Amino acid sequence: MNGTIISSQSLxxxxxxxxxxxxxxxxxxxxxxxxxxxxxxxxxDDLITYHYLIAETFRKTQISYEQYWxxxxxxxxxxxxxxxxxxxxxxxxxxxxIVTTLNELGLDVKSRDLQSYRDYFASMKVxxxxxxxxxxxxxxxxxxxxxxxxxxxxxxxLSEMTGDPRFHAALRLxxxxxxxxxxxxxxxxxxxYNVDGSLSETALxxxxxxxxxxxxxxxxxxxxxxxxPDFQFxxxxxxxxxxxxxxxxxxxxxxxxxxxxxxxxxxVNPRLRLAGDGxxxxxxxxxxxxxxxxxxxxxxxxxxxxxxxxxxxxxxxKFRNLMVFGCWWFMNxxxxxxxxxxxxxxLLGLSVIPQHSDARILDQLVxxxxxxxxxxxxxxxxxxxxxxxxxxxxxxxxxxxxxxxLFGGNFHRxxxxx
Ligand code: RAT
Ligand code: ZN
Numbered sequence: 161m162n163g164t165i166i167s168s169q170s171l172x173x174x175x176x177x178x179x180x181x182x183x184x185x186x187x188x189x190x191x192x193x194x195x196x197x198x199x200x201x202x203x204x205d206d207l208i209t210y211h212y213l214i215a216e217t218f219r220k221t222q223i224s225y226e227q228y229w230x231x232x233x234x235x236x237x238x239x240x241x242x243x244x245x246x247x248x249x250x251x252x253x254x255x256x257x258i259v260t261t262l263n264e265l266g267l268d269v270k271s272r273d274l275q276s277y278r279d280y281f282a283s284m285k286v287x288x289x290x291x292x293x294x295x296x297x298x299x300x301x302x303x304x305x306x307x308x309x310x311x312x313x314x315x316x317x318l319s320e321m322t323g324d325p326r327f328h329a330a331l332r333l334x335x336x337x338x339x340x341x342x343x344x345x346x347x348x349x350x351x352x353y354n355v356d357g358s359l360s361e362t363a364l365x366x367x368x369x370x371x372x373x374x375x376x377x378x379x380x381x382x383x384x385x386x387x388x389p390d391f392q393f394x395x396x397x398x399x400x401x402x403x404x405x406x407x408x409x410x411x412x413x414x415x416x417x418x419x420x421x422x423x424x425x426x427x428v429n430p431r432l433r434l435a436g437d438g439x440x441x442x443x444x445x446x447x448x449x450x451x452x453x454x455x456x457x458x459x460x461x462x463x464x465x466x467x468x469x470x471x472x473x474x475x476x477x478k479f480r481n482l483m484v485f486g487c488w489w490f491m492n493x494x495x496x497x498x499x500x501x502x503x504x505x506x507l508l509g510l511s512v513i514p515q516h517s518d519a520r521i522l523d524q525l526v527x528x529x530x531x532x533x534x535x536x537x538x539x540x541x542x543x544x545x546x547x548x549x550x551x552x553x554x555x556x557x558x559x560x561x562x563x564x565x566l567f568g569g570n571f572h573r574x575x576x577x578x
Contacts, residue, residue, distance in 0.1 A: 163555030168548050172541045174556050176565045183300035184529060184569035187381075187485060188419075188462075188516035190305050191525075194286055196316050202289060202522035204274070204283040207261065208237040208421055209519060211435035214252035217243050218432070218556055225431040241274050252270040252532035253493045264296055264526045290522065294326065297525040300568065301326045302382050302517075308374045310334035310345055328375065329378035329420070333385045336367070340398040359366050359398060364405045371410045381575050382460055383411060384419035389440035391422055393450050411457055417575055418457060420447065421488060423464030439490055441465040444475060451479035458574060462488040462516075469500045473507040483507065483574045486516035492528070494545035501539045513570050536566070539567065 166174055191548065218228070218239045244255050263269045266471040267277055284292075292312060294300075306329045307313055328405035336344050341357060348355045353370050355363040371383070394400055410417045430437030442465060460483045463472055469491075476482045484504060487497045497515070504512045514536055540563070544554055 161553060163557050164554040166192065166548075166559075170549065171544055171554075174559055175541040175544060176537045178556070178559045179533050179540065180210060181298070181488055182560070182563045182567045183298050185571050186299050186302040186519070186525065186529075187460075187513060187571050188305070188384075188488075188518055188522040189302045189525075190518065191302055191522055192304055192313075193324040194290070195323050196313065196323040198284065199312060199316075199342050200522065202286060202293075203284075204262075204277045205233050205237040206447060206521045207258055207523050208240050210254060210524070211433070213240050213244060213258075215432060215435040216254065219370075220244065220248060227435070228366060238274070242277050246272065252406070257524065257531070258280065260402050260527035261282070261482060261523050263521075264530065286522075289328075290324070293297070293522050293525050299525050299529060301328060302519075302525075303328045303330050305330055305384070306378055306380065307332045307334050307335065308370075308378075309342075309344070312484055319372075329380040330415075331374050331378055331380040331383045333371075333383055334554045336370075337385045337407070338387070338401045339491075340402060344398075347487055350441055353447065359401050359405075364401070367402055367406045368410055371406060372414070373551075375410070375416060380416060381423065382417040382419045384421065384460075386421040386424050387442075388425055389423050389442040391442065391446055393446040394453075395446075398503070408454055408457055415577070417460050417483075419460035419462075420450075421462050421464070422447070423468065424489075431456075434559055439464040441467045444468060444471050447472075447482075448475060448478075451475065451482050453479055455479075457481060458483070460513075460574070462486045462491075464490060466486055466491065466496055466500075470503060470507075473504055483511075483513060483570070485513035485571075486518070487532075489518060492518060492532075497532060497535045498539065501536060505543055508564050511570065511572075512566070514566050 161201070190451065194200060204319065213235075214228075218225075220243050223239065228239070231239065242251055244252075245258075250256060250259055259269050262277060265280070267280055282472055304327055306317070308317070308331065324326070335347070345355055345357050348367070348370060353366040353371070357367050374380075375569060394404060410416075420443045423439050425438040425440050427436050429436040442463060447459075450457075458481050461472065462485050472484055476484050487500060491500065501514050504514065515532045517525055517532075519525050519528055525561065540559075547554065
């Protein structure tokens with residue numbers, strides 16, 4: 161063996177150091193590069209009005225939905241701050257995240273002085289602030305969520321924008337796959353594609369052309385869709401047909417994986433807007449069919465239901481064209497991250513992408529990665545300790561190699577074939 165073998169006494173510190181110093185590739189966020197202007201959210205008022213906190217505020221105030229949505233963003237942030245941070249202790253994961261972030265930025269969280277936080281952000285230029293956040297969070301690069309149907313985003317892609325190379329694209333296909341009959345067909349027609357509601361051969365060819373055009377334009381790391389728990393495949397619906405005849409062949413031809421995010425029930429409470437989505441347990445037979453019938457396609461998968469996580473690990477043992485990633489949304493809480501990270505590592509070893517941030521607001525990278533790193537380090541330290549207890553020897557370089565795979569290497573190998 162090359163290198164000094166680590167003792168049990170120094171194991172934890174070695175793992176913590178490796179996990180905290182390894183720069184991460186964040187494979188799913190809702191962040192944007194500065195070229196997208198106001199689509200890039202950052203700063204205290206965006207942090208406080210995160211939709212996770214909006215949902216929690218309604219549980220603690222009497223304000224009506226209508227009254228809340230009529231407030232300005234600053235007024236909304238004032239209400240949330242007063243409700244969740246002043247009148248109650250901010251112990252939920254989303255609230256704690258704000259405290260961690262402000263603290264890491266060097267602000268005095270004991271003062272609870274919202275105005276002083278606002279003053280700090282008012283003095284920042286976003287380009288500089290990106291560097292501050294990436295450095296604090298030890299994030300090397302992020303993957304955005306890019307919707308070619310979004311009227312705010314489209315013009316930026318259609319213009320000669322020059323992006324920040326740390327922000328990669330992901331071609332999000334929800335509008336194509338989930339609402340084709342209702343709106344997608346009409347929108348594609350307006351964009352100049354010769355499609356129809358009955359998905360004729362011509363329409364399918366045109367949809368392939370649409371996807372190819374956007375692949376060329378965005379150079380995405382992967383294509384992605386969020387799906388309801390009752391997602392079926394194969395299936396005679398518009399979604400099933402478009403996946404079969406368009407997404408899968410284009411994914412193979414361009415060598416771009418397809419990410420499936422399964423388990424969301426949109427607008428369970430529409431009055432909560434973005435905060436109103438729910439979840440459900442999925443039937444993973446559909447995913448199994450996809451993986452078996454399409455061995456030459458690669459799939460990135462994350463699931464919203466805790467009850468599905470074990471099944472997903474077993475599926476990944478059967479199909480190497482499946483890469484399990486992240487603790488998505490309602491899974492992104494310490495107790496569940498701890499549980500499913502252990503489960504994944506026990507069943508799949510180091511062949512997973514344990515986490516993504518799902519950050520919608522730039523600053524969230526700081527807390528989401530800090531909190532997750534703590535848990536991932538705990539899990540790894542336990543697993544390495546078990547090995548040492550069995551007489552195995554480990555070096556610091558081996559631990560660093562393993563952490564590098566989890567925090568970016570596995571993604572790049574899966575996506576870029578590196
Ligand atoms: O986590 C979230 O913020 C959700 O609202 C969704 O954006 C989800 O992550 C998604 O990508 O659909
Ligand atoms: Zn997301």
